[in-house]
Amino acid sequence: MKNKKGFTLLELLICVALISVVILFLFRLISLIRQDEKAVGYIRANQASRNQAMGEIGTIIAENAVCSFSTTGSNSSKAIITLNLCTDKTLVVEVENSYIKFTFDGAVSKYPMKDSSAWYNPVFTLTEGNYYGYDYKKIVFKTEKKGLKSTSIDDIEIFWVDKNGFPDGDFGELHAQLISGPEFNRKIRKLADPTLDCSNDDMTNEAHYECYDYYITSIERSNTLDIEPNESNIVSTSSSPNPIYAWFSNGAIKIYSAAPVLTMNNYAFFMFGELHALTSIDLSYFDSSQVINMSSLFRRDVELTTIDLSNFDTSNVTNMSYMFDMPGYGIVGEHTAKLKTIIFGENFDTSHVTTMRYMFANNISFINLNLSNFDTSSVTDFTGMFANCFGLKNLNIGSFDFSKVIISSNSYLSILIGDDKLQTLVTPKKMPTTSGAVIPLPYLMTNTSEGISITQIDHTTPATITLTAAS
Numbered sequence: 190m191k192n193k194k195g196f197t198l199l200e201l202l203i204c205v206a207l208i209s210v211v212i213l214f215l216f217r218l219i220s221l222i223r224q225d226e227k228a229v230g231y232i233r234a235n236q237a238s239r240n241q242a243m244g245e246i247g248t249i250i251a252e253n254a255v256c257s258f259s260t261t262g263s264n265s266s267k268a269i270i271t272l273n274l275c276t277d278k279t280l281v282v283e284v285e286n287s288y289i290k291f292t293f294d295g296a297v298s299k300y301p302m303k304d305s306s307a308w309y310n311p312v313f314t315l316t317e318g319n320y321y322g323y324d325y326k327k328i329v330f331k332t333e334k335k336g337l338k339s340t341s342i343d344d345i346e347i348f349w350v351d352k353n354g355f356p357d358g359d360f361g362e363l364h365a366q367l368i369s370g371p372e373f374n375r376k377i378r379k380l381a382d383p384t385l386d387c388s389n390d391d392m393t394n395e396a397h398y399e400c401y402d403y404y405i406t407s408i409e410r411s412n413t414l415d416i417e418p419n420e421s422n423i424v425s426t427s428s429s430p431n432p433i434y435a436w437f438s439n440g441a442i443k444i445y446s447a448a449p450v451l452t453m454n455n456y457a458f459f460m461f462g463e464l465h466a467l468t469s470i471d472l473s474y475f476d477s478s479q480v481i482n483m484s485s486l487f488r489r490d491v492e493l494t495t496i497d498l499s500n501f502d503t504s505n506v507t508n509m510s511y512m513f514d515m516p517g518y519g520i521v522g523e524h525t526a527k528l529k530t531i532i533f534g535e536n537f538d539t540s541h542v543t544t545m546r547y548m549f550a551n552n553i554s555f556i557n558l559n560l561s562n563f564d565t566s567s568v569t570d571f572t573g574m575f576a577n578c579f580g581l582k583n584l585n586i587g588s589f590d591f592s593k594v595i596i597s598s599n600s601y602l603s604i605l606i607g608d609d610k611l612q613t614l615v616t617p618k619k620m621p622t623t624s625g626a627v628i629p630l631p632y633l634m635t636n637t638s639e640g641i642s643i644t645q646i647d648h649t650t651p652a653t654i655t656l657t658a659a660s
Contacts, residue, residue: 242289242300249280249293364476365448366429370460370486373424378402378464380421380437406440406492407469408461414445426454440466452476455505462488470496478502485511491526494554499534509539510546510570515553529554533562540564550576559585561615566590577607584608587651589617618651 253274260270272280281292290299367373379385381404416422416436424444425433431448444451453460457480461470467490477483480503487496488511496513503509515526539545545568549558555578563586565571571594575581605611 242291242298245298246280246282246291249274253278253280363448364429364450364452365431365433365446366426366452367433367454368424368426369454370457370482373454373460374462376421376424377405377408377435377437377442380435380442381405402464403466404440405437405442405464406466408442408444408467409469409471410474411443411445415443450474450476452478453480455479455481457486458482458508459485459488461486461490464490466492468492468494472497473500475500476502477506478504480506482506482508483512484508485514487512488514489516489526490528491515494527495530495532496528497532498537499532501534502536502538503542504536504538505541506539507541507543507567509542509548510544511550512548513552514547514549515551525554526552527554528552529556537562538564539568541567543567544570545574546570547573547576549574549578551578552581553577553579555581557581557583559583561585561588563588564590567593569593569595571604573603573606575605575608576603579607580610581608582610582612584611584613585615586617587615590619591617591621592619594621613653613655615651615653 250272253276255272256275258270258272260268267283267285269281269283272282274280278294283290283292288299288301290297292298368376378401381402414434415438416434418432418434422434422436423432424435425431425446431446433444433446433448433451435442435444437443451474453475457477461467462485470493477500483503483506487493513528513531515528542565545565549555550573558575558578558581565588568590571591575584
């Protein structure tokens with residue numbers, strides 16, 4: 190049956206149903222938007238209340254210091270901590286799902302939370318550790334936070350208990366900020382030889398180097414400022430919480446700052462590069478956690494035998510190209526690179542690195558290189574990574590992932606070029622996804638154990654193969 194406009198009753202019912210669904214969807218969408226706006230408002234208000242409360246608590250701690258503390262009366266909705274201050278006073282901090290309250294010297298301060306269900310299962314925990322030689326104790330307020338869309342963990346650092354005299358638990362004043370890698374390199378070379386003009390040195394182009402250093406034998410920390418500093422000695426940024434000074438003395442670049450931790454610039458490119466007489470460098474007081482570019486960091490430091498990076502945090506680094514490259518040719522003449530050992534610490538994180546181009550190239554003193562902990566899942570360019578490591582006998586790249594490599598760029602084909610003394614090789618766990626992808630063996634090399642080349646090995650899992658020079 191049709192109406193005057195020609196629609197059947199069934200068609201009308203379907204139209205009404207569809208319109209109803211659209212209206213319900215729009216209503217739900219508007220409701221969610223309003224809920225999100227309300228949640229954002231709550232979060233901002235709660236954050237402001239929390240910051241104000243913690244600021245006041247931090248001031249009390251800084252002025253009185255904490256001798257001991259205990260947690261009492263905690264349950265699924267409330268946590269209480271009592272701090273016995275060294276001034277014979279007591280500070281009691283109470284956190285519930287709807288407020289933060291603390292009592293000190295007879296006065297009670299209470300800061301309500303906008304959302305009564307913002308927190309639950311609150312608990313105080315104690316964390317101890319060492320921060321660049323400074324022992325600390327940190328009280329952390331740990332709670333689950335229920336949001337509109339998910340449940341997450343929200344850890345809040347309340348304050349530092351044992352701060353070794355640093356106020357408000359702020360380790361910021363323990364830091365000093367270094368200038369960029371190229372600026373630092375120019376300055377220390379100029380300090381070693383004031384006659385050099387390094388102002389226009391193009392460190393990105395070997396043919397345009399204007400000054401070289403054959404005087405600096407070590408870079409080390411000084412506990413005292415042994416000079417009258419001027420602009421030429423400052424190697425910190427203008428915004429650094431503490432100044433950093435450098436000077437040259439008896440072959441050593443001495444570095445001094447009142448801050449125990451020197452934060453490396455995010456652009457650390459070439460920072461210690463082209464120091465041809467450098468035999469030792471102490472990196473234990475450098476904080477590398479902000480560095481993004483480490484390209485050419487130790488490039489052509491041909492006298493170094495060991496580089497200790499056990500203190501390095503490279504979690505933000507994306508560029509490690511030429512990092513340890515020791516080219517034995519070019520404008521500076523022939524060199525025999527002496528680097529044999531690189532110590533990688535547990536925080537040497539390569540998961541964000543996109544280029545390892547010529548990273549270890551031209552290190553003819555390498556014999557063993559175990560990179561089995563390297564995460565190369567983001568790397569797109571491996572060009573010449575181990576090229577011309579003429580002494581390399583054992584190489585473990587079993588953790589390597591070549592799946593991001595762009596085949597057309599040949600960005601990994603020369604990875605082993607010139608490594609003719611290679612005897613054992615643990616192959617990558619993942620090859621490029623492009624059909625026919627191969628890694629050529631070094632010149633004149635064969636796989637004697639299988640009678641086949643590495644290009645024919647199944648790369649679904651790492652495999653150890655034995656190599657020898659072909660007859």
